[in-house]
Amino acid sequence: MIEAHDLELIYNDGTVAVKPFDITIGAGELVYITGASGSGKTSLLKLLIGSEYPTGGTLNILGEPIKKGNSKSIHKIRHKIGPIFQEFRLIKGKTSMDNVKLGMRFIGMTPSQIEEEARLVLIKVGLEDKLNIKVDNLSWGECQRVAIARAVARKPSLILADEPTGNLDRNNAIKMLELLGSFRTKETAVIMTTHATHLIEGHAHATYIHMDRGRVNIERQGKSY
Amino acid sequence: MKTFIYNFRYFIKESIDIFRLNLISNIFSLLSTGLIFFVLTLIIAGWNISSSVTEAIKGESEISVYFQEGLTESKIIDLTNSITNVRGVESVNLVNEDEAYGRMEKVLGDDAQVLSFFEDNPFDAFLEVGIELTEIESIVDQISQMAYVDLVRDNKEVLDRLSHMSDVLNLVSYLALTAVGITTLVIMSHIIRQGIYHHREQINTLELLGAPKYFIALPFYIEGISMTLIGGLLSLVLSHFVINEIYIQVSGPLPFIPMPNQGIVMQNLIIVILGLSLVLGFFGSAFGVSSSRYKE
Numbered sequence: 001m002i003e004a005h006d007l008e009l010i011y012n013d014g015t016v017a018v019k020p021f022d023i024t025i026g027a028g029e030l031v032y033i034t035g036a037s038g039s040g041k042t043s044l045l046k047l048l049i050g051s052e053y054p055t056g057g058t059l060n061i062l063g064e065p066i067k068k069g070n071s072k073s074i075h076k077i078r079h080k081i082g083p084i085f086q087e088f089r090l091i092k093g094k095t096s097m098d099n100v101k102l103g104m105r106f107i108g109m110t111p112s113q114i115e116e117e118a119r120l121v122l123i124k125v126g127l128e129d130k131l132n133i134k135v136d137n138l139s140w141g142e143c144q145r146v147a148i149a150r151a152v153a154r155k156p157s158l159i160l161a162d163e164p165t166g167n168l169d170r171n172n173a174i175k176m177l178e179l180l181g182s183f184r185t186k187e188t189a190v191i192m193t194t195h196a197t198h199l200i201e202g203h204a205h206a207t208y209i210h211m212d213r214g215r216v217n218i219e220r221q222g223k224s225y
Numbered sequence: 226m227k228t229f230i231y232n233f234r235y236f237i238k239e240s241i242d243i244f245r246l247n248l249i250s251n252i253f254s255l256l257s258t259g260l261i262f263f264v265l266t267l268i269i270a271g272w273n274i275s276s277s278v279t280e281a282i283k284g285e286s287e288i289s290v291y292f293q294e295g296l297t298e299s300k301i302i303d304l305t306n307s308i309t310n311v312r313g314v315e316s317v318n319l320v321n322e323d324e325a326y327g328r329m330e331k332v333l334g335d336d337a338q339v340l341s342f343f344e345d346n347p348f349d350a351f352l353e354v355g356i357e358l359t360e361i362e363s364i365v366d367q368i369s370q371m372a373y374v375d376l377v378r379d380n381k382e383v384l385d386r387l388s389h390m391s392d393v394l395n396l397v398s399y400l401a402l403t404a405v406g407i408t409t410l411v412i413m414s415h416i417i418r419q420g421i422y423h424h425r426e427q428i429n430t431l432e433l434l435g436a437p438k439y440f441i442a443l444p445f446y447i448e449g450i451s452m453t454l455i456g457g458l459l460s461l462v463l464s465h466f467v468i469n470e471i472y473i474q475v476s477g478p479l480p481f482i483p484m485p486n487q488g489i490v491m492q493n494l495i496i497v498i499l500g501l502s503l504v505l506g507f508f509g510s511a512f513g514v515s516s517s518r519y520k521e
Contacts, residue, residue: 079435083433105436
């Protein structure tokens, strides 16, 4: 699913965001990217979604190389990725349903499939009574669930979540991790960044990518799904 | 194509949302576009009418041949035959003194009473010669040299003036078309750029979700094309009233001006203006979309 060899990212201003490392992530894996703020977690996630290009080494996602000038492949890959952004990136003025449906409109689903899938996923994340409420009127936590629903409804091969526990208290953070973990299947890998290491320690069958000022340390526990 | 059909309603709804986001500004832009098209519509209508009138007059070109007084009937027939044989002459018709008087009465209308001040009929008989306009100079030259011919009166000067007017209107139309084209492109691309700027976050999110470029751009194209089309329709409605009024004003007091059929003029305007709106809307939007930078 993801193959990186000597993968490196250096920004134009010379900042080394990700130092060279190798990794292979298979289908159905659960991967936590941990580290303090500024350690390079989000930069790595940006590489995985194709919004940054490797400045060194190679990166293949779902069989397509991520490199500059390969925007067609990147668009293709993005259809199979369910991203959950740190700031959610929901469309203001639109309802929860509209936001979830928006992510599915260009991946070949029919209008009835889109409608049905959006409804089901919103119900699954506990927003059955907020389907037609504008996201402007939802709480922070509810918005996060809409963002998760939008990512998951696309039936992606890879779910990428950026700091999903960021603003949550301990109990809600655990619930959020459980919810995201529940979307991991044989076909779907879940990769999330978090600095709440105390909540994920000792989790069986997970891969941990610890980051420290761009340096990557990989630790695997158990097997994939 | 499948994506387009599945999402047709979404695209329309999005373009309405884009329009509503900057409602007042967009309404003013719409009115401006309508008024710009209105000016263009009037110029094109004027050009169309003047061309038709010139062509109609050219098609009915006639010259009047006055012959010596007291000419016998057989000599008039001889002269008629000689004129008929001139190349470019299409018809020769004798207008006697009484008919000439009657025609002038018709032309003068209510003012015809002025003719009663004459003791005798002041008009001479003449030959009305229908000609091909392109041959006018040689025809006039040949007839002038014929025996018994006193005077050849042609309306070449009037026709030349009409042709010149038509040429000027032609030029003005092209200039107006260019000016309207550029103005509409600038207005549309500005509106689209504004829309894209206000939707930059949404566009960026859609890109990250893998939306194709056309999927992102289509609502903006629909907005641009709809606005120019509505502007075009607005101008056509206004023009309809104005042209109707012009026809009423012209056909009453100036019935001898061969105005083209009003329905055909309007029909031509509808085709030209809506076609132009469509093209300008498309290219204005394309320019707006391609010149926008919405990356965060």
